Amino acid sequence: MPRIYILDVTNRDGVQTAKLGLSKIEKTLLNIYLNKMGVFQSEFGFPTTKHESLYLQANLELAEMGVLKPIRLGGWIRATVGDVETAFKLVPNIRHLNLSISTSEQMITGKFQGRKKKHDVIHDMVEAVDAAWAKGAESVGVNAEDASRTAPEFLVDFGLAAKEHGANRLRYCDTLGYEDPFTIYKSCRFLAEKLGIPIEIHCHGDLGMAVANSVAGAKGAIDGGQDAYINTTVNGIGERAGNADLVAVVLALTKSKGFAGKYRLGRKIDLSRAWKLAKFASYAFDIPIPINQPGVGANAFSHASGIHADGVLKDPENYELYGYEELGRGEPEFVETGREIIAGQYSGISGFSHIMGKKDVSFRRRSQEQAREILELVRYANVESHKPLVEDELLFIARYPKIAKRLLTLTPLE
Numbered sequence: 001m002p003r004i005y006i007l008d009v010t011n012r013d014g015v016q017t018a019k020l021g022l023s024k025i026e027k028t029l030l031n032i033y034l035n036k037m038g039v040f041q042s043e044f045g046f047p048t049t050k051h052e053s054l055y056l057q058a059n060l061e062l063a064e065m066g067v068l069k070p071i072r073l074g075g076w077i078r079a080t081v082g083d084v085e086t087a088f089k090l091v092p093n094i095r096h097l098n099l100s101i102s103t104s105e106q107m108i109t110g111k112f113q114g115r116k117k118k119h120d121v122i123h124d125m126v127e128a129v130d131a132a133w134a135k136g137a138e139s140v141g142v143n144a145e146d147a148s149r150t151a152p153e154f155l156v157d158f159g160l161a162a163k164e165h166g167a168n169r170l171r172y173c174d175t176l177g178y179e180d181p182f183t184i185y186k187s188c189r190f191l192a193e194k195l196g197i198p199i200e201i202h203c204h205g206d207l208g209m210a211v212a213n214s215v216a217g218a219k220g221a222i223d224g225g226q227d228a229y230i231n232t233t234v235n236g237i238g239e240r241a242g243n244a245d246l247v248a249v250v251l252a253l254t255k256s257k258g259f260a261g262k263y264r265l266g267r268k269i270d271l272s273r274a275w276k277l278a279k280f281a282s283y284a285f286d287i288p289i290p291i292n293q294p295g296v297g298a299n300a301f302s303h304a305s306g307i308h309a310d311g312v313l314k315d316p317e318n319y320e321l322y323g324y325e326e327l328g329r330g331e332p333e334f335v336e337t338g339r340e341i342i343a344g345q346y347s348g349i350s351g352f353s354h355i356m357g358k359k360d361v362s363f364r365r366r367s368q369e370q371a372r373e374i375l376e377l378v379r380y381a382n383v384e385s386h387k388p389l390v391e392d393e394l395l396f397i398a399r400y401p402k403i404a405k406r407l408l409t410l411t412p413l414e
């Protein structure tokens with residue numbers, strides 16, 4: 001039976017969201033957490049955007065070093081030969097790409113405004129796919145932007161042309177969050193049957209149905225005989241009302257009535273890392289986790305009313321569908337309540353050695369010179385993120401100072 005894979009797009013859709021952003025070190029840590037959790041692919045950025053180049057290269061180097069393994073790191077570009085060429089020029093080691101182009105009548109008339117007709121859309125896409133293979137891509141997904149408002153027959157023509165040119169998957173983008181679970185099930189099943197290639201499902205929450213639509217679309221693809229790839233973001237952060245939340249999607253796939261044990265993940269997701277990941281993303285984006293967020297919200301396992309509290313104390317299964325331990329919750333959080341020395345952009349070596357000595361025993365064995373170099377990098381990281389670095393960021397910089405240096409390097413106007 002076909003399987004479901006998670007393709008997280010936080011580092012692409014999440015960071016392109018209005019008013020939000022992440023530093024390159026924060027993006028890197030997210031990739032590390034996603035990898036440890038078992039996520040199949042991270043759409044880790046924009047290979048045609050100059051300020052991303054060093055970050056993307058550094059993360060590919062971490063993959064070669066085995067730090068970001070087995071997760072696949074995929075770039076997002078527009079489906080044009082020009083974008084493919086720029087991507088390979090700026091990030092020569094990139095091997096996984098998703099090529100995106102609008103397919104709906106609305107976008108063809110409303111966005112391209114006569115510059116592109118339907119046949120141009122297919123022509124540009126296949127040319128870009130060919131160029132990606134020629135440049136050394138190992139996997140190519142093709143994104144139909146606004147697929148949910150595209151005529152099904154045109155999507156079949158588009159998908160078959162992509163398949164003929166070797167594309168591995170079709171991304172069905174519900175760009176405006178227009179679908180409902182019943183319609184997207186049908187569309188994804190239809191496309192899986194007609195195209196005979198795996199279907200990626202990309203949903204937004206404008207009508208509050210991103211998670212429901214994602215799992216329904218995946219069910220459709222599988223019932224149509226193909227693997228499904230669900231696009232998620234951490235804490236559902238994404239354009240406008242957001243994307244399908246990673247933790248909620250995994251919970252839905254593994255715990256819900258119709259999915260549990262029937263529609264399976266292709267790679268096991270370690271949910272016990274969910275809590276740490278969600279907290280880190282919340283801190284890095286500077287957005288609180290809603291109190292009622294599935295699994296990781298402050299109220300997800302809180303009970304106040306007499307009947308519920310009594311019931312859950314007798315047997316948690318009376319009022320809880322899954323246990324908090326499964327999500328990595330339950331450890332009391334360590335908050336310093338006494339004297340605190342914080343690493344910042346104006347820190348000195350003595351305070352910094354104190355912090356690192358507490359966190360990493362091996363740091364005590366480093367030379368003064370190495371310690372100073374790491375402190376310098378931490379200062380720069382703080383300049384970029386404008387907030388105290390979390391322990392994992394400090395340890396990352398101490399472990400991989402050369403990589404950190406590249407992540408912190410920004411050289412415009414070259």
Ligand SMILES: [Zn+2]
Nearest residue numbers: 013175202239
């Ligand atoms: Zn999107």
